[in-house]
Amino acid sequence: MTAADWVTAVLMPVGALFSLIGIIGLVRFPTLLSRLHAATKPDTVGVILILAGAAFQLPDIRSAAPLALVALFQFVSVPTLGQTLGRVAYSRGMAAPEHLVVDELADALKDAEGAEPEQPETG
Amino acid sequence: MTSMIVRAPLHWLAAQLPTVLWLTTMWVLLWGDLAIGTIIAGAVVASLCYAAARLPVIPVRLRFRPLRVLRLASAIGLDLLTSSVRVAFHVLWRPRQVRGAIVEVPMRTDSDFLLAMTSSALSLVTGSVVIELNRSEGVVYVHGLPIESERAVARLRRQARTTEELFAHAFGTSEDIAKFEHEAEGTDRKEER
C-alpha cells in the first residue's frame, strides 16, 4: 500500500457514500424541488471525490486530465439542469406551497399581474 | 459574416479568441498530449466549428484577479461540501418534514457574465437552486432547501449576496466593481426586511 493507495481507499468510499445518501434523498424527499436538491449536490461531491480517487491510481498527471474535464462538465451541467428543471417545475405548479416557508416568486408574479398584493403565506 | 470580417477583422478575431482557445484546450486535453501538431489541429477544428455554428460573438469584458479567484474557488468548494452535508443530514433525519423557501434576491451587478456565473454558482452551492431570473430588473429567485424560519430565509439571501460579491471582485472589471459598490449602498437597506 503506497500513500496514493491510501488516498484512493479513503476518497472512493466516501464519495460513493455521498452519492448514495443523495440518492436516498431522491427516493424519500416529498417534493420535486427538494428531490432536485438531493439529486444534484451530494451527487456532485460524490462523483468528484470518486474521480479524485481514481486520479491517484493513474500513472502520471497528464493522463488524469480527462478526469478533470469530467469534473468540469459536472460543474457546468448541474446548475444548467437544475435551473431548467426548477423553472419548469415552478411553471407547472409543482412547487408544493405547503412545503415552502416563503414564496416570494409567487408574490412577485401576483404584483406583476396588477392584483391586490396579498400577505405572503408564512407558517 | 464576411461583411463583419471586412468591417472589423481585428475586433471579430479578438471576440472569438476566448471561445476558440477554450475549445482548443479541450481538444488537447482529450487527446492527452501537448504536441504542437495537436494544438494546431485543435485550433483549426475549433475555428471551423465556431464559423460553421455561427455562434454569436459575445464581447467578454472580464478581468481575472488570481487571488480573488482562489478565494472564490475555496469558498465555493467549502460551500458545496457543507451544503451537501446539510442536505445529507436532512435526508437521513426526517426527510418528510423538510421545508424550503423561494427567496427573491436582488442582484447588484449589471454584467451578463457576472450574473450568469453567480446564478450558476448559486445553483451549485448554499443549498439553493435558481429557478427564475428576471434579467431586466436583475433579480434572481432562489429555492433553498433546509429552511425552517424567517431567519434562515435572511441567511440564504445573505449567502447569495456574498457569493455575488465574491464573483464581482474576482472577475468584474473595475467599472463593474464601482457600479457594484454604488448599487450595494442603495440596496443594503432592503436586506433588513
Added chain:
Amino acid sequence: MTILDYAYTATFVMLTLGVAFTLFRLVRGPSVLDRIICLNVISVLLVSFVAIEVALRGDVTYLGLMVTIALLGFVGPLIASRFAERRAHDRG
C-alpha cells in the same frame, strides 16, 4: 485482499444500491421531471463505475468513455427538460 480492494468493493456496492434506488424513482415517477433527474443521476453513477474500473486497472483507455457518458448524460436530460418546458407552455 488489501484495503484498497475492500475500498473498491465498498464503493461498488454503494453505487449499485444507488442505481437500484434511482431505478425505483425512475419507475415510480410521479412526473416526467423526476424521471429526467433520474436519467442524469444514472449517467453520473455510470461515470463513477467507469472511474472504479479506471482506478482498478490503472488504465487510461476508458477515460474517453467517461467523457462521452458525462456529456451524453448532460445533453440528453437537458433536451428532455426543454421539451417538457415547451409542453408546459403549450398547455398553460
